[in-house]
Amino acid sequence: MAIDFHTHYGAWGSPRPADDTPERLLSFLGGQGVDGALIAPLMGLFSHCTDPRPENDEIVEYCSHAPDRLFPSFAVNPLFGQSAIDEIRRCKGEYDSRVLKLHPWLQGFPVSSPEMDRVAEVCQELGIAILFHDGTPVYCHALQMARLCRDFPGLTVIAGHAGLGDLAREAILAARRYPNFILCLCGPRELGIAEMLESVPPEQICVGSDIFTSDYNEAVLWFRWASFRAVEMAPEVRHAVECGTPRRILGLD
């Protein structure tokens, strides 16, 4: 079962249309040989979002129509302090949420900050992994995020773009340094992907497309997965990356 570990709920800058349904999304994913997806918020990742709860709730409801194949993520903004912490505890308590999505660039916070450390501490306590946007200087370097793996060794940190094009080497170093640092292949060149597969255990690698559920943009979904699958690898490595790593992070095994 191939799981796309980086998708977003809805559409950029507009309300989610009625024809965005879990059934249609699964059919769309299946067209590229993808069986399921982690769905992260989108509107909750913008700095002007003062209340991420409605979208967090909507995503849970959306995924409940296919609970074995669609997996909800949720968002908070660390700069909101105690209300962010309260939302993390609510999502864990009400939904047993497993993955928090953060976007330091869009949300406007530095990873190296006391607000981020409070969020990391609570996520470590609750067994929630953090899926970061990464690869975009100044606030989204893999090694900034890897520092959390050192200070919070029970925390799982996922680099949602594995360094993108320019910081792939940095992402590799972070993953080799910390076994709780995961690379989501969603942006590096094929050469970078091959280097990651050679130097990082497949248990620390997954694949994502960064699609928006409402767009049904095959050009994005196809490109991300075709780039990954263009790289030669053993079948067991491919299985671990496409299925094993996501399932472990989601607590499905």
Next chain:
Amino acid sequence: MEIIDAHCHIGRGINYSLSVYELLKQMDEHGVTSAVAVPVDRFIAVDNAEGNDFVLEAARSHPDRIIPFATANPWYGDRAVDEIRRCFDAGAAGLKLHPVLQGFSIIDRVCFPLVEEAVSRAKPVYFHTGTPVHCTPFQLTELAMTYPDGQFIMGHTAYADYWNDVSAAVKAVTNISIETSLHLASFFKSLNDELGADKIIYGSDLPKTSMRVEIDKISRYIELEADREAIFAGNIRKLLGRGC
């Protein structure tokens, strides 16, 4: 349909390598008629002449298949200009500059003499773009405004997170084309509508990517055949002065 790959690297580098044989093999496998070749990593940064000679020799051996572009580190000053002149005289069809590997900003005057040499010889200038802080879309626009007679190629279309800037940066001038390697297929689909196919040039960045995937993303998602023809061959032909 004719396909010209506007950006491949050949030579033995430190981070990546590609032999002439392997380039030609991949071109044959994927129906690529000819390819622009530039040196690999270390020869972009230093030892420019050695890298340029490898590319020029490959083009001499395969004149119908390999189109040589030359590079020189602008910090070498007059020596860099001399090197580019030597390469142009030997058949180099364009100039490739890499602000990250060569340590300068697109708007830094240190690169102007090389740009001026290329512009004076009507050769296109390919810039690696997209890596902060030295090679952003609007920096290339600024340079293109400074040299309105030049023709500039925005390598990798500023992959990755300058995508917000690309359209406005290209629209601001008439002398920037964008090269397709690395970026999302969906991005070119929208840029094709917004900028027109005549601004888009197919390139793979081989061996750092899959040539198959890079070709497929244009074949699959650019709907009009006339647009695909322009992107795959017509536009780079015009820049190279090889037809049209």
